[in-house]
Amino acid sequence: MQATTQPAQSQDSIQGLRAVADPMAPFPEQLIWLRRLKRMTTKQPPARPLRVALMGDGTLHFLADTLRLWLALEGFQPDVYTCAYGSFRQEILDPESAFYAFHPDIVWLFATERDLDLQQVSPGASSDRCEAAIVGAADEWRNCWQQIRRRSAAIILQNNFESSAVRTFGHYEAAVPWSRSNLVQRVNSELSNRAAEEGVTLFDLNHIANTFGLSGWREDRHWYQSKQPFAPNAFGLVAFNFARLVGSMKGTMRKCIVLDLDNTLWGGVIGDDGIDGIQLGDGPEGEAFIAFQDYLKSLAQRGILLAVCSKNDAATAKEPFIKHPAMRLRLEDISCFSANWENKAGNLRDIARSLNIGLDSLVFVDDNPAERELVRSELPEVAVVSLPEDPSGYVAALAAGCYFETTSFTSEDEARVRLYNENSLRESAMNTASDLNSFLSGLDMEATTGLADSYHLPRMAQLLAKTNQFHLTTTRQTEPELLALSNDPKSWLRWFSLRDRFGDHGLISVAILRVESDAWIIDTWAMSCRVFSRGMEEFILIEMVAAAREAGAERLIGLYKQTAKNAVVADLYGRLGFAFDGEHEEGAHWVLDLSSAKLRTPFIRRTKKGEVMDLAVAR
Amino acid sequence: MMDMNSDLLERLQTIFREILDNDRLRITPATTQAQILEWDSLAQVALVMAIENEFQVSFTAREASTLFSVRAIADLIEAKTIQAQETANRG
Numbered sequence: 001m002q003a004t005t006q007p008a009q010s011q012d013s014i015q016g017l018r019a020v021a022d023p024m025a026p027f028p029e030q031l032i033w034l035r036r037l038k039r040m041t042t043k044q045p046p047a048r049p050l051r052v053a054l055m056g057d058g059t060l061h062f063l064a065d066t067l068r069l070w071l072a073l074e075g076f077q078p079d080v081y082t083c084a085y086g087s088f089r090q091e092i093l094d095p096e097s098a099f100y101a102f103h104p105d106i107v108w109l110f111a112t113e114r115d116l117d118l119q120q121v122s123p124g125a126s127s128d129r130c131e132a133a134i135v136g137a138a139d140e141w142r143n144c145w146q147q148i149r150r151r152s153a154a155i156i157l158q159n160n161f162e163s164s165a166v167r168t169f170g171h172y173e174a175a176v177p178w179s180r181s182n183l184v185q186r187v188n189s190e191l192s193n194r195a196a197e198e199g200v201t202l203f204d205l206n207h208i209a210n211t212f213g214l215s216g217w218r219e220d221r222h223w224y225q226s227k228q229p230f231a232p233n234a235f236g237l238v239a240f241n242f243a244r245l246v247g248s249m250k251g252t253m254r255k256c257i258v259l260d261l262d263n264t265l266w267g268g269v270i271g272d273d274g275i276d277g278i279q280l281g282d283g284p285e286g287e288a289f290i291a292f293q294d295y296l297k298s299l300a301q302r303g304i305l306l307a308v309c310s311k312n313d314a315a316t317a318k319e320p321f322i323k324h325p326a327m328r329l330r331l332e333d334i335s336c337f338s339a340n341w342e343n344k345a346g347n348l349r350d351i352a353r354s355l356n357i358g359l360d361s362l363v364f365v366d367d368n369p370a371e372r373e374l375v376r377s378e379l380p381e382v383a384v385v386s387l388p389e390d391p392s393g394y395v396a397a398l399a400a401g402c403y404f405e406t407t408s409f410t411s412e413d414e415a416r417v418r419l420y421n422e423n424s425l426r427e428s429a430m431n432t433a434s435d436l437n438s439f440l441s442g443l444d445m446e447a448t449t450g451l452a453d454s455y456h457l458p459r460m461a462q463l464l465a466k467t468n469q470f471h472l473t474t475t476r477q478t479e480p481e482l483l484a485l486s487n488d489p490k491s492w493l494r495w496f497s498l499r500d501r502f503g504d505h506g507l508i509s510v511a512i513l514r515v516e517s518d519a520w521i522i523d524t525w526a527m528s529c530r531v532f533s534r535g536m537e538e539f540i541l542i543e544m545v546a547a548a549r550e551a552g553a554e555r556l557i558g559l560y561k562q563t564a565k566n567a568v569v570a571d572l573y574g575r576l577g578f579a580f581d582g583e584h585e586e587g588a589h590w591v592l593d594l595s596s597a598k599l600r601t602p603f604i605r606r607t608k609k610g611e612v613m614d615l616a617v618a619r
Numbered sequence: 620m621m622d623m624n625s626d627l628l629e630r631l632q633t634i635f636r637e638i639l640d641n642d643r644l645r646i647t648p649a650t651t652q653a654q655i656l657e658w659d660s661l662a663q664v665a666l667v668m669a670i671e672n673e674f675q676v677s678f679t680a681r682e683a684s685t686l687f688s689v690r691a692i693a694d695l696i697e698a699k700t701i702q703a704q705e706t707a708n709r710g
Contacts, residue, residue, distance in 0.1 A: 028669035032637050061661060225680050226664045 023240035027232035056110030070243035138190035162209035244402035256305035260366035281326030293328035345378035452486035561587035
């Protein structure tokens, strides 16, 4: 859950707090977040009241505090009751108790392995004795549920038991019927059977303890010192899981995962690297992407919808789904396929509309922090997964969100997937405008340009060799050719780099112009697809215009030579204000009159740093 | 401890304010539990955990049962920190 980027919202809102609060953070931080929540002065969105009774042994005060925090972050207005110390059984048996007077919506029977009393199993007990003790323990809890049911209509949640911390027999423990580990495991199994029969929801405390790490979970000094039922540093994780489970019962379950493609489902960029060049299958990266796809597929098989939202041409984006032998996901797994060059926030709206689900049903998965930030700020209802840089962590990052909790699984769930697929309008128009300007200005972009020096030459050649999409004439000048051009007074050769508040994109564009007396000709212009549509096109054009004007030129002529992959820039010059001037042998000609050209790039600052360095090095 | 490290006192003050939920609270080395209304036994548990977390130290049950003044807390943190440094140096 570690957020790699912190959204700009203030912590004086539920939204802002949600962005920083981390279930894995130590308990004191959970407590501080709860204090912030209580002190919020701004008006918060309406929340649904929820009354939770937390019933168990030990000191439940701080666990209850942590629960208040996570229930509020889940959209509830929680009221949490804790039983008097050491008396949860009495309160359940007493119809006049404060517990029943509280009128809970949910009762959480917070048992831990410590509470599991199996003393009647003496060392060497026969398997009959063991069986009787196991059945007896499970029945005792069922009796509790039945008592509660008699007096309350509350939903009941029951913990199962964590693995025991010590094993008397070491690795032989499981072979001994009366060993503690063996008994605990069998009680858990009996308990799940009874819970299913009685309509009680099992809370898998055992799994959470294992995920957290059993040795850290059993930090027993907190039990001895102040009777905390388990390590307080795991309170956040337990409370978060509970809030998500309860949220799903109350209808806030997520239904659809919206996936980016390049560097999310495979390594590399399909438009540039091609079907043979993307990382998928063999190799450490390729295997990690396969594992992620397998996990997504298993979620799809239980009824979670998958959608694609990618900045790509549709045909290019679909190619791996159809042709790549290692792909686990196929087109029929995708309920809605959106591949275009529009703003992703608008595309997410269209995906939700075409699947007929709410934005609050979507989980957005994208490796690009800038896209995640756009979605966070434009569509706060959408859950955004903070993917780590390394794809090997993708599965864990998605799983940690607990987005798909459920308390049932029916054949209707399976059928729903197919139904949605049929209903989806795959080629729906994606044009909902979003507040793009405020997003761009928030990126805090800074661009640098410079001459071809020995440091930048190899990178320039590499960009020209690799780029297919934003590459107007798809020329592939080599390093020696670029070096020659940089010494030719009839050529204007520049690289461009861009950084934003998420980091440095490095060298992202190369432009080569032929200098003629009255016109400058844009012979080569390539740019990395990571930075399309952010104003960088305008920024680079402004540099070209300024240089050409200073040299006394009157016109700028842009060339475009169509290939199978560069359709995305077919109309680039038209969008930038050039006039079409017919097809020529070297490609389409577009003309810009320098006397009247007006260009702006309000969101990108120009820094001189790179240029100063380059003047010193070049020529 | 004769002269308390002011950085240490500042960090303790932040913890006391956050955990006891009182922005105006001022502590000095001489402050004791009896002088602060909010510093009850429950708050003591949370304070000890917050101090452990902030200073990356761990108190034994016996040590935790002695921490009822700011001076006692600061002394123990310093002793623990020095101890940790020595262990690190030996390693």
